[in-house]
Amino acid sequence: MDKFSGQKRAGAYLFPPTEPFDARMLDVGDGHQIYVEQCGNPEGAPVVILHGGPGGGCSPAMRRYFDPAQWRVILFDQRGCGRSRPHAEIENNTTWHLVADIERIRAALDIEKWAVFGGSWGATLSLIYAETHPGAVAFLALRGVFLSMQRELDWFYGGGAGHFWPEQWQRFKSLVPEAEHGDLIAAYNRRLFSGDKMLEARFARAWAAWENVLASVSSDGRAGEAPADYARAFARLENHYFTNKGFVEEGQILRDLPRIAHIPGVIVQGRYDMICPPRSAYELSQGWTAGKLHIVRAAGHALSEPGISAELVRVMKDVGAARGRYGI
Known part of the structure; x- marks a missing residue:
């Protein structure tokens, strides 16, 4: 049981572990090769999983959100992370490179239309x-919506979330001089790309720790x-992505929602998401009429939150069973 909510742990809602029936490295040009795998039913409804971060990589647990009898599950590590190479590389690594990579995968696997499943940056x-x-x-x-807007970066790296986690916020910002506290993304950028591997590792761990500690509503x-x-x-x-504002214009995702007005979908959002607060999910739902917002009451940001896992498994099982209605 989850000690905070009394719910079952997330794994209790998931399908049993499964292994890929296909795994490959795909050359996408620009000096990058990305890891791609498929599991489940080769004749099932295709779904591509877009992991978070950027830079988080995919994990075996992500396969388990889909009934392996219903779904052909495609996972890949985005440029620079996981098993993709070169590791931690930011050259030729933008949102638009990733969009092109997804299309390359779709073409390589001869898929006409697929479901898209992503959380946070995904x-x-x-x-x-x-x-x-x-x-x-x-x-x-979609889960834990992030719209790549300045207000979202200001919340997480400008002190908003720090009001709820003051000890961890102090630890995160204290690694740089007070004169640089006005722009912690820039301050960390100078150290993460310093060329000093030990310094980079120290600040990388601090950057990751600040996010990881806030991911779950049951975090200690x-x-x-x-x-x-x-x-x-x-x-x-x-x-790198946040320094460049996700390589999109401010408000671009909401502005372009008419392009996906016909695409059905679901938004699963934790009520107490400290990384991506529910405001963005709500605004998205107001502009995307085919997308239904499900707020999970006792949940934070992480995919592994029990309530979020349960809801995503339920939704994808229903979609898989009605694949003909969705044209997949």
Whole structure:
């Protein structure tokens, strides 16, 4: 049981572990190769999973949100992270490179239309991809919505979330001189890209810890120490994207919602999400009439929150059973 909410742990709602029936490295140009895998039913409804971060990488647990008899599940590590190479690389690594990569995967796997499943940054990328290629998307499943807007960055890196987690916020900002506290994304950028591997690792772990400790509503305030290689890719890529405002114009995702007005979908949002507060999910739902907002009461940001896992599994099972209605 979850000690905070009394719910079952997330794993109790998931399907049993499964192994890929196909795994490959796909050359996407620009010196990048990305890891792609497929699992489940080769004849099932195709769904592509877009992981968070940027820089988080995909995990075996992500396969388990889909009935393996219903779904053909495609996972990949975005440029620079996970098993994709080169590791932690920011050159030729923008939102628009990732959108093009998703289309390369779809073409390589000979898929006409698929469902798109993404959380946090993965929700951002899902929306931008769908708005760019609306004819390729049959259904959108989004979790913990981030719209790549300045107010969202200000909340998380400007002190908003720190009002709820003051000890962890003090730890995060105290690593740089007070004179640099006005722009912590820029302050960390100078150190994450300093060329000093030990300094980069130290600040990468601090960057990752600040986010990880706030991910779950049941967090006790201790994030643990992420492995250096993972933290370096996660922090460098996330900082690179946030420094560049996600490579989109302010408010672009909401502005372009008419392009996906016809695409059905669901938004699953934790009420107490400290990383991506519910305001963005609500605003998205107001502009995207085909998207239904589900607020999970006792949940934060993480995919592994029990209530969020339960709702996503339920939704995807229903969509898989009615795949003909969605054209997949």
